[in-house]
Amino acid sequence: MNGTHLQVRNLSVWYGDRRVLRDVTLDIPDRRITAIIGPSGCGKTTLLKCLNRLLETGEDVRVQGQVLVDGEDIYAPRVEVTHIRRKMGLLSQKPQVLPMSIYENVAYGPRIHGERRRRELDRIVEHYLKVASLWDEVRDRLHGPAASLSIGQQQRLCLARGLAVGPEIILGDEPTSALDPRASQNVEQRLGELKRDYTIILVTHILRQARRIADHVIFLYLGEVIEHGPLKEVFGNPRHDLTRRYVEGEIS
Amino acid sequence: MxxxxxxxxxxxxxxxxxxxxxxxxxxxxxxxxxxxSGPVLKTQPLWRVLFSSDWSPTQGQFGLLPFLAGTVYVTLLAMLIAVPVSLLTAIFLSEYASRRVCRCVLPLVDVLSGIPSVIYGVWGTLLIVPAVSALAGLGGSYSSGYCLLSGALVLSVMVCPFIIHVAREVLAAVPRGVREASLSLGAGKWQTVKRVVLRRAFPGIVAAVVLGLSRAFGETIAVLMVVGNVPVVPRSLFDPAYPLPALLANNYGEMMSVPLYDSALLFAALALLVMVVAFNLAAKAVLGLARSEAA
CATH class of the missing domain: 1.20.5 (Single alpha-helices involved in coiled-coils or other helix-helix interfaces)
Incomplete structure (x- = not known):
């Protein structure tokens, strides 16, 4: 199987009668940060959620086409979805900590997947909290409730929690939108470091953020991919008029 | 101005x-x-009224123990039946059922909670009492069917809709993002429900159970119609019982010529009230504890 970890083929999504994604075909480059940009309501989050089949949890949703993760179509019938979701960590707009301690949040995933050894769990928790650069701030209160952390810390905790199940891909749905500038910067830095080992896909409506950290850009407009390619091409030399107008701030 | x-x-x-x-x-x-209720306490000490099982008003003996025991047994037994059923139903409705199923089932649940309790009483007399009597026969003992178990069964059916309704709403209020967070880590649906949703909803679920409990304590007429109303402390499920509300409803306003009788009944009412309030306060304390832990 050549090609990338994550490929989207002719993907269309309907909410009831409304078609929110039209025939999307993409290869997401490995070990890069890919930003999905576009105006509000153009299907950015829908596209992201399709990638780990979180979409089916809603009702009246119809999905057509394929999403291939390591060559396996995740929308094929009788696919066991949990091992696919495990390959992807999710960062949502508002950090969603689980109702348990900081330690338990990170240990949750490994526990679900059968890790019982206390020492191994301790190691995992410490390791990934360090990767998310949260360890020094929480090492003394690992067993305190996760909800007591600041919102920026919570987002980094969610990052550590996602990484702890050993994914290959990180999905971020405007992961900095609820954070203050300093916390945002911290999360952006972490993502910048993580792209050495992970494929990162980021929904963002902040063009400057895309410019700062993305290597690759997908421009969605009303459910269609208008243009995608390396950052420099899409921002510096857009092929499509809509893209030009969007990146220049004419439409938003 | x-x-x-x-x-x-x-x-x-x-x-x-x-x-x-x-x-x-x-x-x-x-x-x-x-x-x-002062006068009755002047003739005999408080502990005697509460813990004596000698109830013979004409002899001036007002031991409330059979009624207290009847109330507690019927209520707790009913909750024991109702809580698991209601919670599992609520989980099914909020987590698994399609919207169409919910649209059909929820109004039915609400209809159940709106049925007047006399009707539950009649239904219990017609259906539950003979069934329980037959059940006792199977076990080799005789029972008229007017007993503790019948009371608890009827009561549990009455309490279920309340617990289901509140518990389902509490579960539905758990943000979708928390579920998605758990699912995206590769957790299965049931793992997510068990470890995350229920945990998050726990304080609300306690509240739902308490709401059902306080209703069960005070429910009078339906229980009275099937429970037998014999003032002895029940020794088995098939023995008759006599809960406090039934005592009050059956006797207050009659036999008022018996000295101290009315005072004893009002003391019984006070005991019921204190019991319900005490349970509510205890539940509040548990709730507070659960909230601070879940946060």
């Missing part, structure tokens, strides 16, 4: 007065019951 300000202030004062009135209403109820 500006007319709008005056109106504003009047509205505020009005609401304040009404709020105070509602809160204060408990005091005359408690006070009235306490004063009127």
């Amino acid at each position: 500006n007319l709008r300000l005056v109106r504003d202030r009047a509205a505020r004062r009005g609401f304040q007065a009404l709020t105070v009135l509602c809160c204060v209403l408990v005091l005359p109820i408690l006070g009235g019951l306490a004063i009127r």
Whole structure:
């Protein structure tokens, strides 16, 4: 199987009668940060959620086409979805900590997947909290409730929690939108470091953020991919008029 | 002064007065019951009234133990049946059922909670009592069917809709993002429900159970119709029982010529009230503890 970890083929999504994604075909480059940009309501989050089949949890949703993760179509019938979701960590707009301690949040995933050894769990928790650069701030209160952390810390905790199940891909749905500038910067830095080992896909409506950290850009407009390619091409030399107008701030 | 300000202030004062009135209403109820139950406490000590099982008003013996025991047994047994059923139903409705199923089932649940309790009583007499009697026969013992188990069964059916309704709403209020967070880590649906959703909803679920419990404590007529009403402490599920509300409903206003009888009944009412309030306060404490832990 050549090609990338994550490929989207002719993907269309309907909410009831409304078609929110039209025939999307993409290869997401490995070990890069890919930003999905576009105006509000153009299907950015829908596209992201399709990638780990979180979409089916809603009702009246119809999905057509394929999403291939390591060559396996995740929308094929009788696919066991949990091992696919495990390959992807999710960062949502508002950090969603689980109702348990900081330690338990990170240990949750490994526990679900059968890790019982206390020492191994301790190691995992410490390791990934360090990767998310949260360890020094929480090492003394690992067993305190996760909800007591600041919102920026919570987002980094969610990052550590996602990484702890050993994914290959990180999905971020405007992961900095609820954070203050300093916390945002911290999360952006972490993502910048993580792209050495992970494929990162980021929904963002902040063009400057895309410019700062993305290597690759997908421009969605009303459910269609208008243009995608390396950052420099899409921002510096857009092929499509809509893209030009969007990146220049004419439409938003 | 500006007319709008005056109106504003009047509205505020009005609401304040009404709020105070509602809160204060408990005091005359408690006070009235306490004063009127004084005479019986003068003739015999408190512990004797509460813990003696000798109930013979004509001899001046007012032991409430059979009634206290009847109330506690019927209520707890009913909750034991109702809570698992209701919680599993609520979990199914909020986590698994399609929207169409919910649209059909939820109104039915609400209809159940709106049925007058006499009807539950009649239904219990017609159906549950003979069934329980037959069940006792199978076990080799005789029972008329008017017994503790019948009371608890009827009561549990009455309490279920309340617990289901509140528990489902509590579960539905758990944010979708938390579920997605758990699913995206590769957790299965049931793992997510068990470890995350229920945990997050726990304080609300306690509240739902308590709501059902306080209703069960006070429920009178339906229980009275099937429970047998014999003033002895029940020894088995198939023995008759006599809960406090039934005692009051059956006797208050009659036999008032017996000295101290009315005072004893009002003391029984006070005991019931104190019991319900105590359970509620205990539940509040548990709730507070659960909240601080879940946060």
